[in-house]
Amino acid sequence: MMTKNITTFINPFSLGIDLETGNMPQATNHLVRRASDMKGYYMNEDALQELINRDANPIHYEVFEFPVPEEYGHLMYCISKLHPGKIGEEYFFTKGHYHKVEQTAEIYLCLKGEGYMLMKTNEGKCEAVRMERGQMVYVPPYWAHRSVNTGVIPLISFCVYPAEAGHNYGDILEQGFPRRIVEIENTVRII
Ligand code: PAN
Ligand code: ZN
Numbered sequence: 397m398m399t400k401n402i403t404t405f406i407n408p409f410s411l412g413i414d415l416e417t418g419n420m421p422q423a424t425n426h427l428v429r430r431a432s433d434m435k436g437y438y439m440n441e442d443a444l445q446e447l448i449n450r451d452a453n454p455i456h457y458e459v460f461e462f463p464v465p466e467e468y469g470h471l472m473y474c475i476s477k478l479h480p481g482k483i484g485e486e487y488f489f490t491k492g493h494y495h496k497v498e499q500t501a502e503i504y505l506c507l508k509g510e511g512y513m514l515m516k517t518n519e520g521k522c523e524a525v526r527m528e529r530g531q532m533v534y535v536p537p538y539w540a541h542r543s544v545n546t547g548v549i550p551l552i553s554f555c556v557y558p559a560e561a562g563h564n565y566g567d568i569l570e571q572g573f574p575r576r577i578v579e580i581e582n583t584v585r586i587i
Pocket of ligand 2: 493495502541557
């Protein structure tokens, strides 16, 4: 349900984003997801555990943001940085989520790297849209979304979405996505 009655007044501001590295020096929120946070998401749990043991539970992806009020009318924005790698045959991905306020959309502008935005609906639709530098992906309302890095450098995107959207991770943790993106014989396959 959208709350349309509270929109806090704030003053305008600007901040810098390094379009090469995705660095946002003024960011005050830094969310870090490590390999151990991804338990239950990949097909090959043993391969995930091997990575956790071998590389001291490495960083999987990071989100940088300088928050605004989480209210109708404001726009939240962030840098999402997904590191490259595979768990077994499966390329690294973000957990993925629906927005809690499901009628909210999101824009991802890819700044660096390559991969896909995997999207699904509750009605069983699933789409994989290519992400590469300069490509904008529009995630419509009602679509769960997960970034997948099929390259060898971090996949970095600038994201913008209604600030009241919120995140629902539970449904994806339970149901996953109908499709997975894997490497078979040195080729990217969407299966
Ligand atoms: C993004 C994502 C970010 C991390 O900012 O939150 O890429 O992915 P997960 O949230 O799936 O862990 C976004 O879609 N915000 O709504
Ligand atoms: Zn989102």
